[in-house]
Structures are given as C-alpha cells and as structure tokens.
Amino acid sequence: MTWVHFTNDFDWKPSQPVTIAYKAGSTKNVTRRCAERAIADGKAVKGKIDDAEEETQGCGEI
Numbered sequence: 001m002t003w004v005h006f007t008n009d010f011d012w013k014p015s016q017p018v019t020i021a022y023k024a025g026s027t028k029n030v031t032r033r034c035a036e037r038a039i040a041d042g043k044a045v046k047g048k049i050d051d052a053e054e055e056t057q058g059c060g061e062i
Contacts, residue, residue, distance in 0.1 A: 002035040003048045004028060010043040 010022045012034045022028060022038070027048055030038075038044035 001029050002032055002046065004030055004035045004038055004044040004046055005048070006038065006044045008043045010038045010041070012037065 005027045006022045006024055008024050012020045012022065012030075014020065014031075014034070022030075022044075035044065035046065039046060
C-alpha cells in the first residue's frame with residue numbers, strides 16, 4: 001500500500017465490472033498498482049499531503 005495525493009479526479013478499474021472514483025484533493029492509501037497508474041497518468045503525487053486528511057480506502061486488488 002502507498003499513500004498518494006490525487007491532484008485530479010482518477011477512475012481506477014481493478015477489475016472489469018468495478019470502478020473506484022478518487023476525487024481531486026483527496027489523500028488515500030492505495031495499492032501499488034493503483035498508485036503507479038495514477039502517478040503515470042499525472043493524476044496523483046506520491047506521499048501524504050496533509051496528515052489530518054488520512055483516509056484508508058484502497059484501490060482493492062482482485
């Protein structure tokens with residue numbers, strides 16, 4: 001699991017029938033695969049931005 005801060009809205013599809021929507025401005029603890037894709041797409045940066053905003057909803061590996 002990796003902490004990322006979403007700079008833009010990002011839709012993650014861990015499997016065909018599932019989509020998880022992450023909103024710009026949120027900081028989440030997500031799977032490495034999700035983090036790598038969001039960062040590569042320019043939708044997130046690695047690390048916590050605000051400790052008060054710690055949320056632990058992950059991307060879910062299936």
